Amino acid sequence: MYVYDAIDQRLVEERVSQFRDQTRRYLAGELTDDEFRPLRLQNGLYVERHAPMLRVAIPYGLLASRQLRQLAHIARAYDRGYGHFSTRQNIQFNWPRLEDAPEILGELAGVQMHAIQTSGSCIRNVTTDHFAGVAPDEIVDSFLWCELVRQWSACNPEFAYLPRKFKIAVNGAAADRAATYVHDIGLQALRGLDGAAGFRVIVGGGMGRTPVIGEAIREFLPWRHLLTYLEAILRVYNRHGRRDNKYKARIKILLKAIGPAAFRDRVEAEWACLRDGPGTLNEDDVQRIDARFARPQYEALQDLRLPAAGAFGAWQRRNVHPHKQPGYAAVTLSLKKTGVPPGDVTAEQMDALADLAERYSFGELRVSHEQNLIFADVRQADLHALWLRLRALGFATPNIGLLTNIIACPGGDYCSLANAKSIPVAEAIQRRFDALDDLHDIGELDLNISGCINSCGHHHVGHIGILGVDKQGAEWYQVTIGGNQGLTRPGAPAALGEVIGPAFARDDVPDVIERLIEIYLAARESEHERFVDTVWRVGIEPFKEGVYGRAHQERATERRQLAAA
Amino acid sequence: MAGLIRNAQLSEDSWRLLDAGAFLRVGESGLIPDFPPGADVLVPLRLWQCRRDELLQREGRVGVLVDGADEPQALADALPHAALIAIRIPVFTDGRAYSLARLLRSRFGYAGELRAVGDVLRDQLLYLQRCGFDAFALRADQDARRALAAFTELGAAVRRPYAWARAA
Numbered sequence: 101m102y103v104y105d106a107i108d109q110r111l112v113e114e115r116v117s118q119f120r121d122q123t124r125r126y127l128a129g130e131l132t133d134d135e136f137r138p139l140r141l142q143n144g145l146y147v148e149r150h151a152p153m154l155r156v157a158i159p160y161g162l163l164a165s166r167q168l169r170q171l172a173h174i175a176r177a178y179d180r181g182y183g184h185f186s187t188r189q190n191i192q193f194n195w196p197r198l199e200d201a202p203e204i205l206g207e208l209a210g211v212q213m214h215a216i217q218t219s220g221s222c223i224r225n226v227t228t229d230h231f232a233g234v235a236p237d238e239i240v241d242s243f244l245w246c247e248l249v250r251q252w253s254a255c256n257p258e259f260a261y262l263p264r265k266f267k268i269a270v271n272g273a274a275a276d277r278a279a280t281y282v283h284d285i286g287l288q289a290l291r292g293l294d295g296a297a298g299f300r301v302i303v304g305g306g307m308g309r310t311p312v313i314g315e316a317i318r319e320f321l322p323w324r325h326l327l328t329y330l331e332a333i334l335r336v337y338n339r340h341g342r343r344d345n346k347y348k349a350r351i352k353i354l355l356k357a358i359g360p361a362a363f364r365d366r367v368e369a370e371w372a373c374l375r376d377g378p379g380t381l382n383e384d385d386v387q388r389i390d391a392r393f394a395r396p397q398y399e400a401l402q403d404l405r406l407p408a409a410g411a412f413g414a415w416q417r418r419n420v421h422p423h424k425q426p427g428y429a430a431v432t433l434s435l436k437k438t439g440v441p442p443g444d445v446t447a448e449q450m451d452a453l454a455d456l457a458e459r460y461s462f463g464e465l466r467v468s469h470e471q472n473l474i475f476a477d478v479r480q481a482d483l484h485a486l487w488l489r490l491r492a493l494g495f496a497t498p499n500i501g502l503l504t505n506i507i508a509c510p511g512g513d514y515c516s517l518a519n520a521k522s523i524p525v526a527e528a529i530q531r532r533f534d535a536l537d538d539l540h541d542i543g544e545l546d547l548n549i550s551g552c553i554n555s556c557g558h559h560h561v562g563h564i565g566i567l568g569v570d571k572q573g574a575e576w577y578q579v580t581i582g583g584n585q586g587l588t589r590p591g592a593p594a595a596l597g598e599v600i601g602p603a604f605a606r607d608d609v610p611d612v613i614e615r616l617i618e619i620y621l622a623a624r625e626s627e628h629e630r631f632v633d634t635v636w637r638v639g640i641e642p643f644k645e646g647v648y649g650r651a652h653q654e655r656a657t658e659r660r661q662l663a664a665a
Numbered sequence: 666m667a668g669l670i671r672n673a674q675l676s677e678d679s680w681r682l683l684d685a686g687a688f689l690r691v692g693e694s695g696l697i698p699d700f701p702p703g704a705d706v707l708v709p710l711r712l713w714q715c716r717r718d719e720l721l722q723r724e725g726r727v728g729v730l731v732d733g734a735d736e737p738q739a740l741a742d743a744l745p746h747a748a749l750i751a752i753r754i755p756v757f758t759d760g761r762a763y764s765l766a767r768l769l770r771s772r773f774g775y776a777g778e779l780r781a782v783g784d785v786l787r788d789q790l791l792y793l794q795r796c797g798f799d800a801f802a803l804r805a806d807q808d809a810r811r812a813l814a815a816f817t818e819l820g821a822a823v824r825r826p827y828a829w830a831r832a833a
Contacts (some may be wrong), residue, residue, distance in 0.1 A: 110821035118818045120787060131788075138758055139788055222756070251830070255822040257792035258767055261760025327829055338764045339734075373772055379833060385827040 101164050101464055102247050103393050104212045111255065112209040115216055120145045127199065130235075142222055142260065144215025145201055153514070154201060155218040156208060160228040160246035160270075161189035161467040163455035168465065169209040169511040174448035178204050183450070185435060185443040187465045187507060187558055188267070189227050190218055194514050221262045221349075223253035223334070228270045230278040230468035233395070236424045241295045242287040244390050245326065248381070252327050259334050263341035264349035266334070267306075268281055270299075270487040276586030277392070278527030281314045281382040281594035284351050284563055285333060289348035290320055298322045303333060303363070304355035307555035310351040311596045317562050323386070325371075330381040333369035367662065396477045401427020404480040411498070415487055418498040427479050431461075431547045433473040433495040440494070441523040442508045443471035452493055456571040460486045467559075470507055470546075472500065481630065491519045503545045503617075505532045511551030511568065512575070518551030520568025520575035525549055525609055532610040542617055545631045546585065563632040564616060565597045566609065576603035578641045579612060581643055582635040592632070600644050612647055619646040668809020670778045670790070670801045671778070675809055678802070680707045680728055680749060707751055710735060713743050721746060730782070733761030737768045744775045754783040763796040770797035779799070787812040791819060 104112075119139070126136040143533035146153040154170070161389060171191060175183050177191040178200050186192055208214055218225055226249045229235065232242040249268055253259070259266070271278035272289045280286025298320045305314025330567035337351045340358075355363045355579060403426050421430040433453070436442050445453070453473065457465045462480050468474055473495070478486060490496040499505045502586050506529065509515065511522030526549055535544075548562030552569075559565030565580040580597030587593050604612055620631045625637055635643065669678045683706045707728040708720060720727045728749030731740055740750070750769060752762045762781060767776040780800035781793050787807055794816060803809050823830075 105826075107824050107826065110824075111819065112821050114821055121814075135786060135788070136758070148679050221760075251825060251827075255819055257795035257822075258763045260762070260792055261758050261763065261789075263760075335764050335767075343759060343761075379829050381829055385829060386828070560711055 101162060102243070102389075102396055103392050105392060108251075109209075109212065111529055112216075114212045115143070115214060115255070116202060116205045116209050117446055119205060123198065123202050131576070136182050138261070140198075141220030141285045142202075142217050143201070143205065144218040145198065146219060147516070150199065151195045152198050154196045154204060154215060155186070156191050156193070156213060156215045157218045157225045157659045158189050158191060158213075159250050159434075160226055160232070160243055160507075161230055161469075162243060163465050163467060164211075165463040166456070167211045167213055168450050168454040170207060172447040174204055174207055175447040175450065182444055184441070184510060185445065185467050185471050185473070186507070187443075187469050187556060189230075189469055190225055191467070191505060200591065205486055215252075218263075221264050221266075222260050223256065223262075223266045223268065226250055226253070226268045226270060227278060227283075227469060229273050229275075230466045230474045231277060231389060231421060231476065232272050232636070233429055234423050234425070234428070234430050234465075235273045235275075235277075236422050237274040237426060238272060239274060239291060240272045242270045242289060243298075243393065244386070245272070245287070245289070245323070246270050247389055247393075248326065248386070251329050252330070260339060262334070262338055264346060264351075264479050266337070266351065268330075271524060271586075276594070277656070279558070279561065279585045279594065281586060282307055282311075282313065282558075285330065286314055287326075292320060292322065295461070296322060299326065301329060301333075302350040303367075304360070305594070306352045307349055307558060307560045308350065309347060309553040310350075311555070311560040312356070314352075315355060315360040315363075317360065318366060320348065324381045325375060326381060328377060329371055330373040331379060332367050336366045339655045340366070364387070365543075396464075398425045398477070399426065399479070401425075401481075403427055403501050406480065406483060411491075412484060412487055415496055415498040416483065418500045418502065419496070420483060423477070425477075427480055429478050429483060431475040431478050431483070431486065431490075432468070432500045433465075433471050433475065433490060434497040434499055434503045435495070435552055436499055436530070437494050437497045437502065439527060441510070441513075442526055445473075449493060449495075453495075454485065454626070455520070456489055456493075470500075470505065472505070501544045501546075503533050503542055503564075503607050503613075505546050506530065506549060508548050508549040509556035511549070511553050511557075515551060515556075517554055518568060518665070519553075519570035520551050520577065521605070522549040522551040522566075522568060524558060525566060525568075525577065525606060528606075528610045529613055532614060541627075543627065543630050546583075547613070548583075554642070558585065559583070560596045561594065562597060563630070563635070564613065571603065575606055577606060577609050577615075578603040579609075579647075581616065581640055582632060584632055592611070595636075598640050600640055601648050616643055616649050668803045668807065668812070670809055670812065672799055673794075673813060675813070676800070678703055680705045682707045682730070703746070707749060710740055710743070713740075717742075728778075730755070731765070733759055733763075733765050735765065737765060737773055740769075741773060744769070744773055744777075747775075747777060749778045749780060749800075751780040751782045752777060752798075753807065754785055757784045757786050757789050759784075762798075763792065766793070766797040787815055790815040795823065 116389040144155045170460045184192045211263040228242040268285045271286045282305040288300040301318040302314040466474040506526045508522040512518035546563045548559045549566040550557035550559040561583040567578045583597030584595040705726040726748040730751045782802040
């Protein structure tokens with residue numbers, strides 16, 4: 101856990117005072133809605149369907165138990181007793197009052213937290229691999245570099261009014277668990293020939309209405325140049341990104357417009373002026389920041405062989421992950437129990453989880469971009485006791501990596517942008533596939549649901565993606581297959597799903613998913629071939645045909661031929 | 666023009682904006698009869714580019730008005746002569762002026778007055794200042810006196826104890 105220094109603490113307190121005054125002036129009529137909007141957004145406040153929504157930053161997903169207790173307190177005192185963990189490792193409260201927002205931000209500052217730049221056209225909360233620091237395939241501990249990016253980007257005066265929002269992800273391991281190819285900037289850690297850390301710099305990826313896989317514009321950037329290179333990219337974007345149309349304002353559109361090579365040339369030209377300048381990192385400064393991380397003091401332990409049978413065994417296979425330290429394991433707490441909106445946690449559960457984190461995982465936990473929680477440092481000897489407690493709390497559903505581990509945005513139930521609801525769709529699918537034995541036969545499958553094209557549910561990179569669309573005021577759902585969030589296994593790079601055909605009514609979605617699964621099970625070469633592997637091998641045609649039927653396909657072909665004639 | 670803030674204090678404005686229309690009405694004589702020859706005149710970049718020599722022959726000081734979208738190279742030749750560079754902000758959410766100001770200060774070495782004009786509001790003053798602006802011609806409805814409080818906000822953001830953080 102990064103521990104604030106006096107400057108960090110003062111900054112969050114000063115930010116609260118600043119926003120308190122801005123809110124007061126807004127409520128007194130001294131600021132118009134338009135003038136207040138970017139101010140409130142950069143302090144985490146959206147105006148939503150029912151009330152303002154407050155998005156609190158959980159920098160790189162790392163959370164201390166006392167912070168979680170404070171979130172529980174906020175949920176109880178200012179909201180309706182729960183919070184929603186988002187796909188960007190943040191937590192959102194759906195029911196606060198605008199008048200209370202400065203007070204809530206003050207409560208957050210009291211536990212070294214904030215909501216700075218969790219929204220608005222600025223550099224957002226930096227995200228990373230939820231197994232940072234513990235993964236056996238670690239290249240660097242990405243938390244350190246994330247914290248540097250956080251300090252550099254928070255209240256950075258030059259980049260507060262960008263053409264559009266800007267998201268940076270850092271991945272510090274061999275497997276890409278941070279989806280670096282679908283961020284505005286993805287930083288993939290590498291080791292140079294001399295063993296020193298550096299980053300592959302990937303730019304212009306993203307989801308939304310124009311999904312794009314990012315371009316690597318620099319294969320190896322030595323760590324000391326990290327911030328100057330980010331500055332160069334952001335400056336080129338701030339100066340040249342489109343501002344006339346918000347749908348064409350993301351950096352990916354600039355890359356497409358001028359071409360990745362020309363974009364890289366501009367960045368490199370800008371960087372040539374900044375390189376080795378005062379923004380360059382030095383070892384002392386990096387070490388000082390590194391030293392502010394309180395890290396677990398591990399005991400010298402041996403790896404254990406635990407019983408693999410029964411429900412405990414199933415949970416271990418799905419929800420327990422290897423750890424670089426012998427005798428320890430990382431545990432995913434599934435927030436995807438059927439009937440509970442994905443990512444939602446009540447205040448009571450937060451308190452209970454804070455207790456468990458203290459007892460079993462050095463008082464820390466992480467939020468994953470799959471909307472689950474992670475206890476990263478659990479003694480293997482404690483796994484059974486922890487499992488029993490998690491089961492009692494409803495967080496031991498053994499579905500990590502499986503179909504019912506659905507990623508979904510809050511959707512039309514809460515969000516004013518949504519075209520369609522996502523939570524009831526998730527629940528209907530979970531109910532259909534609830535027989536866990538079936539799931540294990542189906543194998544690993546990422547299913548993502550977004551209630552609109554803004555793609556908060558990351559449907560473009562789901563092995564199966566579901567997108568809510570509006571057709572003459574009715575809710576419809578478009579299905580994509582073959583997406584992939586990143587290099588989670590060798591040879592499986594990030595990919596965007598392809599639409600299988602016309603959208604479906606909500607009630608038909610579980611049938612469609614079941615049909616896709618049947619086609620996969622019949623087509624796969626072995627149990628080791630995942631759904632997405634099969635899609636990549638055979639293409640989407642067999643799936644289209646299976647879902648829509650041959651007749652439908654023929655009609656579609658006819659229509660295309662007529663149109664082309 | 667509404668309130669002017671210079672160096673975080675209320676200030677009087679001696680500059681008079683000379684736009685292309687006003688200049689051309691004089692019959693392209695190269696003189697500027699509308700203003701006393703000693704007046705400080707602010708001219709749009711295009712006018713500077715066309716009438717550079719005539720402007721430099723005047724007694725009064727010359728300033729150049731640019732857009733946030735302009736390339737800094739385009740005004741490089743004006744920088745040694747200009748006592749004022751004014752960057753127009755068309756709407757307060759347009760962040761290009763911030764980067765342009767940074768470039769003029771850090772890369773082009775411009776040390777004269779750098780003024781934000783246009784949609785300049787109280788709540789953007791702090792970051793504009795941190796990017797190098799030292800003067801602000803506030804939008805007409807803004808209360809310049811009360812806006813001064815903006816400069817005392819978020820002091821910690823510029824006090825990080827690291828070398829990279831002093832770069833700005």
